[in-house]
Amino acid sequence: MNRIAALALFLLTASPVLAQNTGLERLSRPDQIISWKAVGRVDIGTSAFCTGTLIAADLVLTAAHCLIDRNGTPYPVEKITFRAGFADGAAVAEAGVARATAHDNYVASKTGKQDGEQIRFDVALLQLSQPISTALAPPFAVDRPSDGDKVSVVSYARGREAALSWQRACTVLGRRGDLIAVDCDVTFGSSGAPVFDRSQGRARIVSIISAGVNDGAGTVAFGMELPRLVSDLKQQLRSGRAVVTAATEAPKAATNAVRRLSVGGADRKVGGARFVKVPGN
Numbered sequence: 001m002n003r004i005a006a007l008a009l010f011l012l013t014a015s016p017v018l019a020q021n022t023g024l025e026r027l028s029r030p031d032q033i034i035s036w037k038a039v040g041r042v043d044i045g046t047s048a049f050c051t052g053t054l055i056a057a058d059l060v061l062t063a064a065h066c067l068i069d070r071n072g073t074p075y076p077v078e079k080i081t082f083r084a085g086f087a088d089g090a091a092v093a094e095a096g097v098a099r100a101t102a103h104d105n106y107v108a109s110k111t112g113k114q115d116g117e118q119i120r121f122d123v124a125l126l127q128l129s130q131p132i133s134t135a136l137a138p139p140f141a142v143d144r145p146s147d148g149d150k151v152s153v154v155s156y157a158r159g160r161e162a163a164l165s166w167q168r169a170c171t172v173l174g175r176r177g178d179l180i181a182v183d184c185d186v187t188f189g190s191s192g193a194p195v196f197d198r199s200q201g202r203a204r205i206v207s208i209i210s211a212g213v214n215d216g217a218g219t220v221a222f223g224m225e226l227p228r229l230v231s232d233l234k235q236q237l238r239s240g241r242a243v244v245t246a247a248t249e250a251p252k253a254a255t256n257a258v259r260r261l262s263v264g265g266a267d268r269k270v271g272g273a274r275f276v277k278v279p280g281n
Helices: 003-011 030-036 116-120 227-239
Strands: 024-027 039-044 048-056 059-062 080-084 093-102 124-128 150-155 164-176 179-182 194-197 204-208 211-214 219-224 243-245
Touching (some): 093 227
Antiparallel strands (some): 039 080, 048 059, 093 124, 150 194, 164 179
């Protein structure tokens, strides 16, 4: 048994692995992006990015560690931009962030390595400065995972930050409580990427990518069940508890149209926020 499989079994109760995964498919043409326009890049200033997904016209689901540094300090939300369906310099829609909240049980890792408890609560919501048209980018529903062993992931990542990549099928390696392990092909920048269950028609988000390990033989990524956590986050936004608000300058308005955007020059740091690694045994 390789180290990745051992780690998956250490953290989670393993489930059978029966079928091979599909590879990554780069999504850049309009006909490829059409089903995934609500998935976008969460740009933090010009130095880092994560992956996020619209779950309402003005709400983007992503990972908490994308919003909070290792000292537990939130990044300024006025420096965050969500770019829906971003591909090769063009976004289907983009918007600034007015407010954001990470789950109030999430504790930032000072080492950059997440344990099971941190993964369990590594979720956040961004409230956009203006909603993005649901006709343009239909939001995805959040649901519990089914009992199946196949999921699908759509993500950005270091080395493929210019366009979405879709893995049509990857395997659920195991579950323990509300944690889930998958062998999807993700890396730095994939934090917050939606894990989809496509077994009942339109894809539903059943987890997001929080952390992972790769020893050269493959990747094991870890996420969490979402419905209760998303409900908690919405309540935090309503109450104002653990909410970070944009500075007094007017937040960036939504632009509901395809627009060419700069991806940055050679000195741009990409993927810095962050696909962190789970420590081994």
